[in-house]
Amino acid sequence: MKDDGPTGFDLARLLAERGAERYELHTRHLNHQLPRMLRTLGFDKVYERAEGAYFWDADGNDYLDMLAGFGVMGLGRHHPVVRKALHDVLDASLADLTRFDCQPLPGLLAERLLAHSPHLDRVFFGNSGTEAVETALKFARYATGRRRILYCTHAFHGLTTGSLSVNGESGFRDGFAPLLPDTEIALGDLDALRRELKRGDVAGLVVEPIQGKGVHAAPPGFLRAAQELLHRHKAVLIADEVQTGLGRTGDFYAYQHEEGVEPDLVCVAKALSGGYVPVGATLGKDWIFKRVYSSMDRVLVHSASFGSNAQAMAAGLAVLAVMEDEETVANARRTGDLLRERLAALVGRYELLHEVRGRGLMIGIEFGRPSSLKLRSRWTMLQAARKGLFAQMVVVPLLQRHRILTQVSGDHLEVIKLIPPLVIGEREVDRFVTAFSAVMDDAHDGGGLMWDFGRTLVKQAVANR
Numbered sequence: 001m002k003d004d005g006p007t008g009f010d011l012a013r014l015l016a017e018r019g020a021e022r023y024e025l026h027t028r029h030l031n032h033q034l035p036r037m038l039r040t041l042g043f044d045k046v047y048e049r050a051e052g053a054y055f056w057d058a059d060g061n062d063y064l065d066m067l068a069g070f071g072v073m074g075l076g077r078h079h080p081v082v083r084k085a086l087h088d089v090l091d092a093s094l095a096d097l098t099r100f101d102c103q104p105l106p107g108l109l110a111e112r113l114l115a116h117s118p119h120l121d122r123v124f125f126g127n128s129g130t131e132a133v134e135t136a137l138k139f140a141r142y143a144t145g146r147r148r149i150l151y152c153t154h155a156f157h158g159l160t161t162g163s164l165s166v167n168g169e170s171g172f173r174d175g176f177a178p179l180l181p182d183t184e185i186a187l188g189d190l191d192a193l194r195r196e197l198k199r200g201d202v203a204g205l206v207v208e209p210i211q212g213k214g215v216h217a218a219p220p221g222f223l224r225a226a227q228e229l230l231h232r233h234k235a236v237l238i239a240d241e242v243q244t245g246l247g248r249t250g251d252f253y254a255y256q257h258e259e260g261v262e263p264d265l266v267c268v269a270k271a272l273s274g275g276y277v278p279v280g281a282t283l284g285k286d287w288i289f290k291r292v293y294s295s296m297d298r299v300l301v302h303s304a305s306f307g308s309n310a311q312a313m314a315a316g317l318a319v320l321a322v323m324e325d326e327e328t329v330a331n332a333r334r335t336g337d338l339l340r341e342r343l344a345a346l347v348g349r350y351e352l353l354h355e356v357r358g359r360g361l362m363i364g365i366e367f368g369r370p371s372s373l374k375l376r377s378r379w380t381m382l383q384a385a386r387k388g389l390f391a392q393m394v395v396v397p398l399l400q401r402h403r404i405l406t407q408v409s410g411d412h413l414e415v416i417k418l419i420p421p422l423v424i425g426e427r428e429v430d431r432f433v434t435a436f437s438a439v440m441d442d443a444h445d446g447g448g449l450m451w452d453f454g455r456t457l458v459k460q461a462v463a464n465r
């Protein structure tokens, strides 16, 4: 096949000619609220280039990424080893996705992934976090022969219909009913779990060991006790490690923080992609897979057209190799401890700063009612308009003035969540803590631009009601 000469398609030229239309195109053809929201916050930047934990704009300004594409960029952007693996897999011209053969890469990735959870035996590869969860829900139901799944208040497991049925926020669920008849319990509520299990129709409990919304960890001992109860009632424990997995919390999986926890199904996605190729993986016990795929007739009973594709598998293998070579999990733990300690030391200094929590490089910074009269009236004004506006007031100057990208950890929450690439070190910790302190100094000043912006947010919130 001829591989030179004009093809009629030139990506570089297309980007050069039409890249500047990005916001307009989005407004016209995609979710128009995204550019609207970005413009409102002054987040409508044009980033030209990215590497590791940084982006750069056209003027060469660097931006520190403390969001990692919602956790997808575990190794940072454009890791050279992952990138090379992708070039290599394309150059290999593999006979991929024939669907009626067994390719080597999925088996190798499954083997390598399973080495991190020795109590599990098999893997199903899909294409996203929500698909990993859907798989776990289906497998739990089929293997136990029961219908009902339990999930936790404030849980987030993805937004397709099955995952939405185990979402613990009405904001996501409203208007999409009827969903699956699953049941919510509070994170850590063993009595509620016991009560629901007694009804005899529960297939399993799906849980994030540390919830993405608000960065709340399951109380110590809960996962272990829940596992025992579930097993006693012939139900399964599903750990959703889509966000917390692959080193994010300073262990390979967050459930490993607690001894004796051995979930029956584990959902993985995000960082396994290397930031390049969407992937989801559902790891599980042999008996569960053996029940789902119980006969040759059932070979395709659960499958996905793009599942196990060579690019995703190559990226995943490269990610796991890099994590070992660069000791990424240990770095996440060490750097996370440092960042949390430095932030926790500010709690006494700033009355609006109430708590710093989390594990590894998954950190929640919670704001709350100040003690002084001067700040309290301003705080009350914000709260009356909409909860979460103060956290927004912090996130905006962090980007505008200090070029650091962060996010508010969910609607109506006064919590900022930090989930930076796991490759950050002391330099990035210093930069973040210095910038955050400067923003908090401004906030405690009580006057100035920051509270002017707060008043603008209040007006918008009231107008949006």
Ligand SMILES: Cc1ncc(COP(=O)(O)O)c(C=O)c1O
Pocket (backbone or CB within 6 Å): 070, 128, 129, 130, 131, 133, 156, 157, 158, 159, 208, 212, 240, 241, 242, 243, 244, 269, 270
């Ligand atoms: C814990 C958890 N589960 C599932 C998902 C869904 O993943 P995806 O967006 O790849 O469908 C997310 C995404 O943020 C998540 O944080």
